[in-house]
Amino acid sequence: MDLDHALRIDTLTAIMAQSTIEQSAAYEKWERSNRMSIMIMKSSISVAIRGAIPDSNDAKTYLASVEEQFKGFSKAHASTLIMKMLMTRYDGTSGVREHIMMMNDMASKLKGMEMAIYEGFLVHFIMTSLAVQFGPFKINYNTQKEKWKMSELIAMCVQEEERLKVERPDFAHLATVLQQGRSRKVTIEVKRKWIWQNQSIKQMYLVRSLCKLLSVTSVGRLDT
DSSP states (O other): OOTTHHHHSOOOOOOOTTOOHHHHHHHHHHHHHHHHHHHHHHHHSOHHHHTTSOOOSOHHHHHHHHHHHHHHHHHHHHHHHHHHHHHOOOOSSSOHHHHHHHHHHHHHHHHHTTOOOOHHHHHHHHHHTSOGGGHHHHHHHHTOSSOOOHHHHHHHHHHHHHHHHHHOHHHHHHHHHHHHHHHHHHHHHHHHHHHHHHHHHHHHHHHHHHHHHHHHHHHHHHHO
16 A cells, blocks of 8 residues: 555545445545555654644645645754854864864754755865864965865865874874863763762761651650
């Protein structure tokens, strides 16, 4: 059975007394596909989102309502991606290859939302996001007539990063310090959580001990 049959043709009129056998068969096929399509679409959407979509007995109409509902979500997601791309800077911790791949992935997602970014512009944009240690490398690129493709940008940036690590120990030290800083931050947060939990346990223990002490004191006073 063609599940998308009702989505590919216009809505058929209901069977009437004067309908022919062919018309009746076509309507039954459409009605079965229409019912299954609506059921599949509704079961694929979470209950929270489904409640905001106008209900309809026509599969094509219901699908159009779903698309309209997600237009606002796509715009908000696109705005988030654009702001993330503008704010992202390479700090030397993850590796320049990973940084470029992440930026390229965000651009690909925007392309899927009909917000395509040309490769030439993306290459220039990624170059501006590199660390200050890549300054001479960026100047050298700007003086060249040839434009790099994304694969060439990745290869050249990885080569430049390796050169910086060998010729400028301060660059490698900076990356190490940043990585240690992140690890230290996580460790501090874990310690704070552990201390807070243990302080709560300690406070409960002190409260219980105090209650026991007051109870014993009260009993002693009654006996005297």
